Amino acid sequence: MFRVTRRYQFAASHRLHTPLLSEEENQRVYGKCCQPYGHGHNYVVEVSARGPLDAVSGRAVDPRLLDCLVDRHVLRPFDHSNLNAQVDSFRRVVPTSENLGVEICRRLKANWSTVFAGDWPRLEKVRIEETPRNIFEVKADEIE
């Protein structure tokens, strides 16, 4: 079994703030990530898929198919966007990188069969570097 990982980047802004908390509590929990106008990151996203070798191509994953999927459902909608204002799911959910990882995983799983029709490869995990020092990993099995 092989795991193939592809690394992508997009730039986006976000603001960490939840209506479930008071302004004071938001400030305490999110600190400078709560500034009213938001701020941005160069996000790095690693997408890992696993599977056996395909007998014809000698590959487990066609990276060009993975690129199409990620480009369509993650990079194009997220790159140079304001996540809170322009990505529907973040109108209600705080765009922490934990939640961003869940959203990316959900989008890839939901559309996986449009490019990978067979049993393999399967999405294994999504890893997000919000900055080179802050890293988040979501396993595909953890997501509905």
Added chain:
Amino acid sequence: MVITRKVEFSASHICRNPDLSDEDNRRLFGPAANPHGHGHNYVLEVSVEGRPDPVTGMILDLKELKDLLDREVVHPYDHRFLNYEVPPFDRVIPTAENVARDIWRRLEPHLSGGGRHLRLVRLYETPDLYVDYLGE
């Protein structure tokens, strides 16, 4: 506990299945099917898992691992055209997956026993694409 050693080699390859037409190869492999070949700066990470020896405090001397990687991988692969110069790639398509598996097969017999075993071969074909192989 796991220790990892990293080495690099540069090599060229063609991804082409001889049973398919040129057109089908281009469709399957894209620019990697270019009949003249192309190259990569491969980066290889090899991880060995085991318990530190009670006397030396080491799972495996990293110098020993470096020498093994140089002998079994870097020397035969570096600055070579994989399809033409490095068996089994005269008959196996040198995709990153197949190269990772060949590296595993070259290293595994030397890293078994002594309370340790080969854990992972991670091969970066480019900084943005890598393959992990953990054995059969």
